[in-house]
Amino acid sequence: MRISDTEVQKIRSTTPANIVEEIVEIGETRVREEDHALVEKLTDEIAGMSDREAMIAELRAKIEAGTYNPSAEDIVDGMVRRAIADRIR
Numbered sequence: 001m002r003i004s005d006t007e008v009q010k011i012r013s014t015t016p017a018n019i020v021e022e023i024v025e026i027g028e029t030r031v032r033e034e035d036h037a038l039v040e041k042l043t044d045e046i047a048g049m050s051d052r053e054a055m056i057a058e059l060r061a062k063i064e065a066g067t068y069n070p071s072a073e074d075i076v077d078g079m080v081r082r083a084i085a086d087r088i089r
Contacts, residue, residue, distance in 0.1 A: 062068035070078075 059068060
């Protein structure tokens with residue numbers, strides 16, 4: 001259902017202007033709160049990335065030194081986790 005311009009004008013003419021402004025302000029506040037939560041989430045994720053890079057560097061060093069020998073269980077576990085992650089996306 002679409003609201004026509006005529007209906008919008010009718011509402012604006014019968015509703016005090018301060019109420020319309022208040023409604024708009026509430027909407028803007030909600031967006032800012034949602035943005036704040038998103039920023040916090042992304043900040044936490046970014047902060048956790050440094051640990052991952054350290055782990056990758058450690059694995060790379062083991063591979064280059066020839067000392068990285070994962071068990072069959074580790075390989076299967078990684079494959080299963082990757083398959084699950086791909087399905088979620």
